[in-house]
């Protein structure tokens with residue numbers, strides 16, 4: 006039985022996935038731009054993730070751009086029936102690697118077709134609209150126009166499920182008036198807990214919450230609290246950070262990113278790490294210290 010089984014499962018729409026998944030962004034080159042440093046290592050990471058029971062992979066065609074999806078296709082196509090690939094649209098990349106918002110009907114339609122082609126799919130399982138009124142954190146503004154475009158593509162049969170990324174509670178509510186929202190992907194981890202209330206609301210509604218930067222992102226979490234708890238439990242700090250998220254709420258699905266087989270194995274093993282209550286209590290205060 007794969008270790009990832011121990012993380013339990015949760016649904017994204019009508020697709021049940023193991024709660025420990027994989028985020029593919031780190032497979033592109035430096036700055037999420039261009040080809041990976043080690044192409045064969047990228048293929049090996051993806052194949053080992055799936056062989057270890059991962060059946061939820063997060064990606065986007067703007068990683069690379071195109072490169073990450075092409076590597077996923079090369080490594081895993083034809084895909085197993087239980088694999089759910091979640092992608093996102095709403096940005097394109099400049100020739101200098103910059104991130105440019107892309108929300109017009111034409112840009113969103115193009116992005117969906119790019120994802121289909123580069124992943125080698127006829128239908129995308131889940132597409133997140135990545136909102137960018139502020140590029141780095143959720144900010145208010147209506148999402149009616151771009152989400153309506155995606156809902157049209159969903160009716161045409163190109164997309165099964167829709168989700169939101171970098172979204173506020175108000176935007177989730179607005180989105181639900183347009184189509185079913187099956188998941189929300191925002192920044193959240195031990196030290197960055199702005200979404201506490203949103204997570205609990207979504208849990209009550211049976212909607213998946215998928216934290217990006219679960220390990221802290223490009224600069225992984227560093228904290229003496231985390232290191233001390235990890236040392237006491239004979240685990241690594243990154244495993245404790247993931248185990249805390251699994252414990253935080255049942256609707257949290259993990260997509261830690263790595264380009265390294267060693268880190269992948271370490272992260273997946275977090276599925277089997279049960280945190281004692283006193284450790285959880287100590288870790289709960291990390292956000293206060295980081296704030």
Ligand SMILES: NC(=O)c1ccc[n+]([C@@H]2O[C@H](COP(=O)([O-])OP(=O)(O)OC[C@H]3O[C@@H](n4cnc5c(N)ncnc54)[C@H](OP(=O)(O)O)[C@@H]3O)[C@@H](O)[C@H]2O)c1
Pocket residue numbers: 027028029030031063064093135170171190191216217218219220221222223224225243244260261262263264265267268269271272
């Ligand atoms: N919706 C959005 O706006 C958005 C934004 C960012 C990311 N995402 C998604 O979220 C996923 C996760 O985010 P992320 O990859 O940026 O951040 P992350 O999972 O928090 O952390 C990734 C970083 O941690 C390192 N790392 C991974 N495992 C480690 C370990 N066991 N020990 C030490 N370092 C470790 C990685 O380097 P190595 O490669 O060396 O392991 C990488 O630098 C992405 O892959 C992407 O799919 C979405």
